[in-house]
Amino acid sequence: MLERILEEIGRHDRFLICSHDAPDGDAVGSELGLAAVLASMGKTSTIINPSPIPENLRFLPGADRILAYPQGMDAQFDAFVSVDAGRRDRVHPVDEVATTGVPFLNIDHHDGNDDFGTVNWCDARYGSTGEMIYDLARRAGVDIDLDLALPLYVALVTDTGRFSYGNTTPSAHRMAEALLEVGIAPDDVHRRIYREKTVGRIRLEASAMTHLRTTLEGRIAWCAVDAEALASAGIDAGEARDLIGVPASLRGVELALSFRELAAGAGTKISLRSFGPFRVNDFAARYGGGGHRVAAGLRLEATLEEAQERIIRDLEAALVELDASLAGEGAPR
Numbered sequence: 001m002l003e004r005i006l007e008e009i010g011r012h013d014r015f016l017i018c019s020h021d022a023p024d025g026d027a028v029g030s031e032l033g034l035a036a037v038l039a040s041m042g043k044t045s046t047i048i049n050p051s052p053i054p055e056n057l058r059f060l061p062g063a064d065r066i067l068a069y070p071q072g073m074d075a076q077f078d079a080f081v082s083v084d085a086g087r088r089d090r091v092h093p094v095d096e097v098a099t100t101g102v103p104f105l106n107i108d109h110h111d112g113n114d115d116f117g118t119v120n121w122c123d124a125r126y127g128s129t130g131e132m133i134y135d136l137a138r139r140a141g142v143d144i145d146l147d148l149a150l151p152l153y154v155a156l157v158t159d160t161g162r163f164s165y166g167n168t169t170p171s172a173h174r175m176a177e178a179l180l181e182v183g184i185a186p187d188d189v190h191r192r193i194y195r196e197k198t199v200g201r202i203r204l205e206a207s208a209m210t211h212l213r214t215t216l217e218g219r220i221a222w223c224a225v226d227a228e229a230l231a232s233a234g235i236d237a238g239e240a241r242d243l244i245g246v247p248a249s250l251r252g253v254e255l256a257l258s259f260r261e262l263a264a265g266a267g268t269k270i271s272l273r274s275f276g277p278f279r280v281n282d283f284a285a286r287y288g289g290g291g292h293r294v295a296a297g298l299r300l301e302a303t304l305e306e307a308q309e310r311i312i313r314d315l316e317a318a319l320v321e322l323d324a325s326l327a328g329e330g331a332p333r
């Protein structure tokens with residue numbers, strides 16, 4: 001837990017910080033936040049992720065020092081810290097540095113994190129890992145200046161869906177209050193993250209809307225984009241994850257998905273969101289994916305068409321099965 005993490009941080013000087021593949025706002029915000037906390041404690045850190053950070057997060061102070069594997073891997077480190085990764089394979093291959101004997105700190109908020117580090121602070125009550133880093137900063141007694149507040153605010157805003165998901169707690173709002181007091185300009189952050197779209201990107205959304213598909217009377221809705229459309233919009237499959245907002249906004253939808261074809265036959269990336277009792281992390285885990293109860297992802301070695309057929313068919317069956325078990329319990333739906 002938090003105390004053990006702080007103790008372990010106190011023992012070392014050179015940290016390698018890493019977050020998950022296709023890093024999102026919480027991943028990047030948490031690692032930059034942690035780097036700022038470590039710097040305030042007189043320690044050095046290097047940030048290396050399995051893949052590059054998205055364009056819309058490059059405005060963050062310090063983002064230009066975030067490396068992508070294998071950059072920087074030859075340096076010397078005393079400790080390895082993984083943030084916002086629910087499973088060890090999410091930080092692979094950067095975790096290669098964590099050979100035997102290297103302390104491996106695991107800070108994360110995914111339900112079902114299997115404590116893959118040597119020191120673990122995993123707490124699914126947090127809506128974002130950024131909130132954990134904020135608590136760490138306060139417990140360490142470091143000064144919360146703009147360079148720390150900004151990445152933490154980005155982590156908080158993105159992982160709570162701009163304070164709209166069920167993981168948005170009163171303490172998330174208290175943290176936002178404190179960070180705004182430091183001088184964050186919410187309009188500026190919002191513009192940088194959500195309102196810097198290119199025409200190509202907006203056309204991609206239009207295409208997702210036009211090709212919106214539904215089944216089970218709209219209880220399941222999804223959109224799909226192929227690699228060519230992503231390439232012509234100039235974004236990658238990770239940056240296109242929020243296309244899921246299109247099916248998610250359908251009235252009465254219980255399960256929303258977005259399918260994005262990866263380049264060069266690398267399969268299809270799928271995001272899932274649940275607005276009911278269905279646990280999308282458990283469903284994603286069947287295919288080697290994971291995430292949270294209400295937001296999860298997976299990658300399938302299949303074409304865009306095959307992936308939709310297989311996942312939607314399995315999802316329909318799983319939802320109908322859940323209906324039956326809830327009806328059996330006499331639980332209200």
Ligand code: 5GP
Nearest residue numbers: 241271272289290291292295296297298299
């Ligand atoms: P998103 O759909 O926003 O990419 O991801 C939603 C959640 O699922 C996040 O918590 C993310 O870390 C997790 N997730 C997304 N893709 C994968 C994946 O391929 N494997 C695992 N284990 N988790 C994933």
Ligand code: MN
Nearest residue numbers: 026084129159
């Ligand atoms: Mn997160």
